[in-house]
Amino acid sequence: MIDYSRDDDGVVTLTMNDPAQPANTMTEAYVAAMSAAVDRLHAEREQVTGVIVTSAKKTFFAGGDLPTMYRATRADAPALFKLLSTIKWDLRRLETYGRPVVAAINGAALGGGLEIALACHHRIALDRPDTRIGFPEVTLGLLPGAGGVTRTVRMLGLAPALTTWLLTGRRFRPADALANGLIDQLAATPAELIIQAREWIRANPDAAQPWDRDGYRIRGGLPAAQLPAFPATLRKQLKGASLPAPEKILATAVEGAQVDFDTAQVIETRHLITLLTGRIAKNMIGAFFFDMRAVNGGLARPRVEAPPPRRVAVLGAGMMGAGIAQACAEAGLDVVVRDVTPELAARAAGPGITTTAEVAALAGCDVVIEAVFEDPALKQRVFAEVLPVVAPDALLASNTSTLPITGLAAGVQRPGDFIGMHFFSPVGKMPLLEIVVGEKTSDAAVARAFDLGRLIGKTPIVVNDGRGFFTSRVIGTFLDEALTMLAEGVPAPSIEHAALQAGYPTGPLALADEVSLTLMQRIRRQYEAATGDGFERLPSHELVDAMVDKHERPGRSGGRGFYAYGNGKRGLLWEGLVEMATPAGRAVPLEDLKDRFLFAEALDARRCLDEGVLRTAEDGNVGSILGIGYPAWTGGVLRFAEQHDDFEGRARELAARYGKRFEPA
Template structure:
């Protein structure tokens, strides 16, 4: 192997400290791969044979990445559990060899230190990281349906304690430098400019004798078997309440960590490798890895193939409401683009700016960022009641009320004040972009950019094109949304676009189930057990019953009677039930609600003349609502609303929380089998009505034995 093909290079300094640099050739980030094993073995022999060597510093040759984790394709390539177990055992061998070196080994961390990268750092004797916001530490394997397989389940609890370790492993959360220092995960935090210098000094000082710092709870629960049993039982209950048993990885993590604490390090490692291998073979992990590959692939794609995006240097947001404030926030804090909010009222501007202030202030209080950094980001957001600054704007994002006449006025006002290349992006949730662009002087610059609420948290953005939208506008808008931290999918114009179109029949069916006397909480629980983050009735309260009622007629008019909402919606609105926004909906809010428990507003049953009684099997109940969503998703692909099944899966998972462990609607349809799906729809059609009639494309696929993914 030539020097330029090598991943690792060892430099022995004059002060007898070795600097081992990891730099995977041709990649922007370092990842761990099985093929590095021979190279690492040769290095270890060289290090052990050098009796003059007094310390070793492990550092990355990449700009902003220590080690981002193991190469996921390596896990995906495993054909059997034995293959996956061998990967884990090889990781154990390498980490164990590093840890056993009789000289101090220091991990000098800057940038992403995740998964296998953190496990590598844990095998070092000392860890120092930079204070940079780009530095993040964590073990996110659970997000791929796996557990840390290179000793992380055993080394992490021994370093920072069981409770803190479980919090990291079960959630997959990433922590910043100051948090890592506080919990004892790293020994020092330094400016990036002196990282290597400090790491060398630490190597010269020798191995650190550290004592595990536990708080009072930790001392009571982690130091004895009885306390540990209480802690693990509690963790198991909390985990099940979130996963509903749909994800096997969290349970495996708890089992492996517990065994390691009771039976010792080696026993823990042995079970870690076994459970890692078993998890790698599960359908849940396969689906979660599929989501990872899809989103990674999407990050590399232009909105239109071969059309490079233009850089957005300045943005305008029309409307200072909740959506406008959220859009301005991600534009300034994530895209790092100066943004000006335009609203007719000064109070609207204040509210929109306060949105970002409140979010950033929380980070300052938690020491995630400095006050100076907060002020710098706030300065990126300005406000105006006039159209000042529009001339130089590259993109204007409209976030006003869902009223076509008002949106036409916005287009006219912007075109009278902007430059000929300014993109007009509408955050409409239901009005067709074709209609919004119909009176534009430059329709090629008009596009839909549909965010989901709350904007700072929801990862999806729908980019909606009409026939006249230019390729340049599409590519620029896609890249802009990506810079805002979104995963964008490009969809063709049409009522409801994609996400709301597949959501509407699902929500309508949930309402019908309630009207058939099924208790509200039973409907919600059935769909949460199926895998959705919240039930459909809860979601309707959150979105707004009035919003749902407004979108329904638009979809019915454009797409047909299968979208007709139950007439009961009229009774709800007549009773001024809008949901959480006015604390009057299906559930109780405010002073009426008991703390810690979600309660149905029983008065709604009297209003709708219902006497609820659970009679349906929860799985059958969930199936009724989900089948309509699947059928509509297939229609969207067949009609060209979606570019691909992949986009449909990502859109549903990131937009409405379709269960990730099922891989998205299209993956799920494949797993059911298209012929079986058609049969289910036809049986429901016979029993419940024409809205369940399978679409023609599904029937054709069933006949030909086709799948969405081959």
């Protein structure tokens, strides 16, 4: 896995190149190869003037071996300790070798890859647009355990190491990594990368790590006065949620800063093993590695050939339409945006985007994405206007969040080419795309929509038709549960804090304001009209109607909702909420509030899978985290149910206390 080559100047190049994988990771093959390479370096020390560590892959090093990590159990702890100790010992032997060691980072260096680079005395990164450098471990429920915490703290100081690198999971571009202290130099080309590495070796024959020199102190010292503030700051960042990975990173950094380097390494190893053998890391690795890889790899894409998109028509130049147009243009597609007037269409103007009010300007478009108001008649009308001029086999996509695709397709010619493409706002930031398949949607249309989603950088899940599809339906369940709590007399602050402490990114009442109570009311009334006598009216519906119709509080867009708003900022919860609720007959325990949110969504997601709305569990897990904010620590809405110690029993408990909606199917 590691090629060892020494030139006439005595410079040894260690080139990492795992023959069994497209990227280098910390597999057993890496461990054995690095041990052998370092052994040889020490054996040939008198003939060596310096060392360059680089990669033969497009990336430098991708990090830890996640499949192996995923399988780790508590019984594996002694073996894991030995393995991690070996990895660290070899990197320690490399940095104390007595010769200059340079990391020539020719591509992405994430997690373990960055840890290898930090064990070198100097780091030069190839300045390419796709190169990323960082520690994503916290987003997988882990911590950098091959010396990453220990070295970063000693290199940058406690506060910068934690707040910039270790707790954020950020993946920096090379220039940003240089500005933030973990990269020393940039190179414009692969050849220049190696030239600069050789030059640095010649200029620094006595190179050593700062912490191995006499008189070294951690930059900024140990900020004893600030130490009590670190846990409070972290808790504020986590919004009260208790997540083991960031807590262990903080503990590792603070504890390790107060002892010698080798002891700090042991502390780091022990904390990592605790995370590796725990449930939450497995949940997060399952979602963000296995499920994400399956979804993006086309698990739900029909195995049919599909022509690539070339020219996209976007109907509607509002915020959503403009965002879709920009995403398509940034992917190199020719984009035309149409609205009813040139002035309205111009709202979506940008590089690679043509705006127009003329139907004729859409001639030849092979993809049509409609992003107009959520009105079935309006959507069908705009399709009817453009169908005569676009390509005869154009993909016809509606960006709707709730309206059934089969019903929309009934009013449009060529229903086999008609599909739902539900983007999330803001389009530029939200990574998910929900592809909705109607009764007559063809496999070719699904494949074309999927390929377009991947082309513009989205993670596309594929679901079957139904009111609300998957994401809007399940997040509606979340909001309904919050409003039910409010109607029961649970104090509004308790509802918000319970959701945040469960790991949701936003409180449900704040989210309802963002969605708009008016929109929630309209969607529910559409569903009520379609269902007829079978519709069950809930206390949450009465509450929304009172908010909108009686108190004129439509949500954030109207400046008044569950919260007050001023100068574009959310203020305090509205005092009138106390009077709207039924006086509470009993206090509801915090754990019940948290579980009511988690279980309400998990149970509805299981119904989506049973009913065929969800095609795969992987789509449900990924969609719930990326699209509707289900807590990432769960590994996704369906994995939460699978890994819970007693999901069925706890659901029945909640059903007995709060209603039959919690009865497990």
